[in-house]
Each structure stands twice: as C-alpha cells, then as structure tokens.
Amino acid sequence: MQQLNTQHLRDYPKKPKQVYLFGTCIVDSFFPDTGMDAIELLEREGIEVIYPQGQSCCGQPAYNSGYKDEAKAVALSQVKQFPLDIPVVVVSGSCGGMMRHHYLDLLGDDPEINNFCQRVFEFTEFLVHVLRLKPIDQGPKERVALHTSCAARREMGVHITGNKLISQLANVELVIHDYESECCGFGGTFAVKHADISAAMVADKSKHLVATDVVRYVSADHGCMMNINGALDYQKQSLRGEHIASYLLNRIKGNSSKGSL
DSSP states (O other), X not given: OOOOXXXXXXXXXXXXXXXXXXXXXXXXXXXXXXXXXXXXXXXHTTOEEEOOTTOOOOSHHHHHTTOHHHHHHHHHHHHTTOOSSSOEEESOHHHHHIIIIIHHHHHOSXXXXXXXXXXXXXXXXXXXXXXXXXXXXXXXXXXXXXXXXXXXXXXXXXXXXXXXXXXXXXXXXXXXXXXXXXXXXXXXXXXXHTHHHHXXXXXXXXXXXXXXXXXXXXXXXXXXXXXXXXXXXXXXXXXXXXXXXXXXXXXXXXXXXXXXX
16 A cells, blocks of 8 residues: 655755646535635645536545446546646645545546646645745634544645644634544544434544633634534534635635635
8 A cells, every 4th residue: 555645755856837726526516615715825825727627526426435437437537637747726625535545545546537636736735835834823812623524634735734834824723622633523424324423523623622711713624514513513513614625715815714614
C-alpha cells in the first residue's frame, strides 16, 4: 500500500495564473455559496478559476462501498473534465484524498492519470503551500475550534494547513477541542450502513466542540459539517460550523459570519 500523507514530499509549483476548482457534489448540491466563496478568495489572489460544468462526484462513495467498476467509471469521467495542465483545487479534504491518492490505485499506473493526481490540491493545502496566503484579518475578536476530517488528516494533512491559516488571523483564538483527531462518524456510506455507531460518534464529537465554548467551529469538509451540524441542531445547540473558504473570506473582508446551517 502506498504512503498516503505525502505532502511533505511534494514539490509545490509556483503560483499559477489559472486553476480548476473541483466543487464536490455536496457543495454543488447543498452549499453553493461555499464554492462561490472559494472562487472569490482565489480570484482575490489574481488567479483565474475554471469550473468545468461536467464535474460531479469524485467516486468515493462507490469506491468505499467496494463497487470498483462503478467508481472507476466515475473517476475516468472526472479526469476528462480537467484536461489543462493546471492545478485542480478541491474544497474537500476527503474528496482531494480520493482524487490524489486513490485514483492511482483505482485506475492503474498510467501517465495521464499520474499527471492528473499530481495536479490535485486540497483547498487549504493550496492556499498555504502554493499561494503562501497570509490573510489580513479584518474581523472582530473571537474564539473558534477547527474540525479536521479524519480521512483528510491522514491523506491530505489538513490539520496542519487549516491550523496554520486560522492561526494567522490576528483577531482569532484557535481553541483545540478534546479528541480533535477523532472521526465525526460521517464517513459517507458509513453513516448509512452503521447509523447507530455513527450517531454515537457524532454525539461525542459535538459534545467536545460545545465544551470549548467557541462562537463557531471551522472545517474544510462539508460532509463532516452536515453530520455535526445536524447533531447540534438535534441537541438544540446554537453552535454551528462554517467552511474555511467562507470563514477566511469573511475575515479578510470584515464581514460578520453566522456559520453554516
């Protein structure tokens, strides 16, 4: 099995003039504002963002469920949507991990596939290591927590890049919640197949986030946030999560954030 979290071994490119944005099916279907915020944030850095209209799911649900033929068909269709030799920026660490690491396992050792996988960057990874973004915080003082998807931690190192971005915000105190690295219980199809276990996991995760007494939590994965926010809503807690793209943009612009519902 190949080594997954290999970001420390990557040769990061210079700042490009153009990038593709892979919005993910969850963002496209349920949270389009996050995709627009990610585009605006990249455009503020002088980058032209291309959003192929034929993109869909990365194929992770089928792949994780053992349907490799179906996942392969989805993966091949997605690779064709991004033909230019420019970065593919993904606003989800778990989807980014699927496309960067697991497409190689799924589609074989092919030069075209390898080139595509090398062009895939998770959103916070791209901001930190390629753009070297140093956000100027225009927002009020507040305390936030950071949730990092367990898959994204292992495969894309988002706990490092997300932490660095939030820590650069002058008026934001980053509070580390207990058992930060533990899974929220979503896992895509896992939450459907093992609902009781998933519910117990998200109950623990939400309890530890609430205990931090922060105004919001921030994450780079809307799948996790759908699960955690749903649990918080069920518990009648006011705490909610916000995608890091929207959070950073709002802090830079000095807007008041209310979190994701």
